[in-house]
Amino acid sequence: MxxxxxxxxxxxxxxxxxxxxxxxxxxxxxxxxxxxxxxxxxxxxxxxxxxxxxxxxxxxxxxxxxxxxxxxxxxxxxxxxxxxxxxxxxxxxxxxxxxxxxxxxxxxxxxxxxxxxxxxxxxxxxxxxxxxxxxxxxxxxxxxxxxxxxxxxxxxxxxxxxxxxxxxxxxxxxIDTSIWNPDLTVNYRNLMRERYNIPQQAMLLLFVGSGFERKGLDIAIKSISAHSNVWLMVVGNDTKSSRYIKIADNLGCKSRVIFAGVQKETPPFYAMADALIQPTQYDPFPNTILEAMACGLPVLTSQKCGGKEFIDIGVNGFVFDALDWKSFSNAINSLENDFDFDLARKISYEKIEKLxxxxxxxxxxxxxxxxxxxx
The missing domain is CATH 3.40.50.2000 (Glycogen Phosphorylase B;)
Structure with missing residues (x-):
């Protein structure tokens, strides 16, 4: 053939x-x-x-x-x-x-x-x-x-x-679970946080992808801005990166938003994070959601992201309108307080295990x- x-x-x-x-x-x-x-x-x-x-x-x-x-x-x-x-x-x-x-x-x-x-x-x-x-x-x-x-x-x-x-x-x-899996946390969480000077006890949200406007980086930055113990790791690139640095600066959270650029080896970045945030305006089903779930992370994403099909709302993630940064911020508040990360890890991995x-x-x-x- x-x-x-x-x-x-x-x-x-x-x-x-x-x-x-x-x-x-x-x-x-x-x-x-x-x-x-x-x-x-x-x-x-x-x-x-x-x-x-x-x-x-x-x-x-x-x-x-x-x-x-x-x-x-x-x-x-x-x-x-x-x-x-x-x-x-x-x-x-x-x-x-x-x-x-x-x-x-x-x-x-x-x-x-x-x-x-x-x-x-x-x-x-x-x-x-x-x-x-x-x-x-x-x-x-x-x-x-x-x-x-x-x-x-x-x-x-x-x-x-x-x-x-x-x-x-x-x-x-x-998704290759021999590459992306929850066990990565043991090897990389502390090491990667030390490398990027992120406190071990801080909550870290991960944003992955290039084309920041479509993927909603401005919404992600606004969402974490009011949470003093929440950091954002941005893996990817954009020709207008300076615009997003300025947004973080204006919101007073520039020191908590790390721009790591495009990374060929992304598993360690998932391992250092507590959750993935992807408030994309439109994305059929980004691989980053599968990768995050394979690593046991809960996912915060939008209604126009195909990955929402793998999310049990409130259990292993949240789904909102892409422009509703206040709802994303409220979800982060839930993550900081009464969220069951062990259950989220189990459910997220089970959702993608057969793929x-x-x-x-x-x-x-x-x-x-x-x-x-x-x-």
């Missing part, structure tokens, strides 16, 4: 990229799968059992980059039995909606915009191109299956496009065979 996986670019801290990497690692062990990555740029892995086709035509801006990659990548589609795309390219066999629904994201994004910003967004050539691609792809006759990483995204696709619900499969991201790379790869493999049998 010849399988092509389409993803423009590999970024070490990218959720979609990590999904592809983990899936490739497991799927490449299937001897009857001939796997090829179609990409602009991918990590160099000499041990990998797959091929790479590079499509990186010159482009002056992001619109040209999207258009040229789509056109060049799609030229190869006919050479494969199955094309699993992680980009919005009409004509693929499988689309993995790891980035969610662009139409929904634009609606959410406009919530905090003024009138002129909304007009600019409405008539953006780039965003209108993506919307056109998205609709054409979901309603293309070549599309046999859509893989969602949350029920939330599945519902959004059904609501916004003419597509049969039976075409949509929910396959959650995988191993092997389990996910078997689900994908069955899906591929089903599609090939019906082509």
């Amino acid at each position: 010849k399988l092509a996986i389409v993803r423009q670019k590999y970024r070490p801290d990218g959720g979609a990229e990590r999904f592809v990497s983990r899936a490739l690692s497991a799927l490449s062990k299937k001897t009857d799968l001939d796997i090829t990555i179609i990409t602009r740029q991918w990590e160099n892995n000499s041990q990998a059992n797959y091929n790479v086709i590079t499509c990186d035509p010159s482009a002056k801006n992001r619109l040209q980059r999207e258009v040229s990659f789509s056109k060049n990548a799609s030229k190869y589609f006919s050479s494969f039995d199955i094309v699993q795309s992680h980009e919005r390219i009409p004509g693929c066999t499988i689309y993995r909606a790891g980035d969610g629904v662009h139409k929904v994201w634009l609606e959410i994004r406009s919530r905090e915009m003024n009138f002129l910003q909304k007009i600019a967004l409405r008539f953006s050539i780039f965003h209108n191109y993506l919307l056109t691609q998205e609709k054409a792809m979901f309603e293309h006759p070549s599309l046999k299956r859509v893989i969602c990483n949350s029920e939330m995204v599945k519902e959004e696709i059904i609501e916004n496009f003419s597509i049969a619900p039976e075409k949509i499969n929910v396959i959650y991201n995988c 191993s790379p092997v389990f996910i790869s078997e689900n994908l493999y069955r899906l591929y065979n089903e599609i090939v049998e019906n082509i």
Whole structure:
């Protein structure tokens, strides 16, 4: 079986990229799968059992980059039995909606915009191109299956496009519990806190991810500002990081907000934390929630995060409107007082325990065979 996986670019801290990497690692062990990555740029892995086709035509801006990659990548589609795309390219066999629904994201994004910003967004050539691609792809006759990483995204696709619900499969991201697990606390909690000068008795919330605006870092900072014994560790990067440092400074909590930057090895950061806070405006299902739960952490997140499906409210986390920083702050107050962290650790780990790379790869493999049998 010849399988092509389409993803423009590999970024070490990218959720979609990590999904592809983990899936490739497991799927490449299937001897009857001939796997090829179609990409602009991918990590160099000499041990990998797959091929790479590079499509990186010159482009002056992001619109040209999207258009040229789509056109060049799609030229190869006919050479494969199955094309699993992680980009919005009409004509693929499988689309993995790891980035969610662009139409929904634009609606959410406009919530905090003024009138002129909304007009600019409405008539953006780039965003209108993506919307056109998205609709054409979901309603293309070549599309046999859509893989969602949350029920939330599945519902959004059904609501916004003419597509049969039976075409949509929910396959959650995988998590390797040999890397992320509650036992990490013993080895790293004290060590990491000493490294970053965080008091051992302080409550530490972890924020992971790049693209601070969408992931709600401003809300996370506001949420901890009134809690003098609560610190925030930020793992990730943003071109506008200085804006968030200024927010922390204005709120009087700058000394309790640590910016660690992008980290290739993130498990020690989960081990040092008491909870994960991810007040994202929109996220289909961030890997960081699986990683946090694997490490036994409770999770504070938003109603537009697919990870909410794994949260028993008040038991192993809390879910609020992404902009409601006061509710997040009240939840932090609960964490400081009567929260049962032992129960949260047990429930969080149980929620994700079965989502191993092997389990996910078997689900994908069955899906591929089903599609090939019906082509």
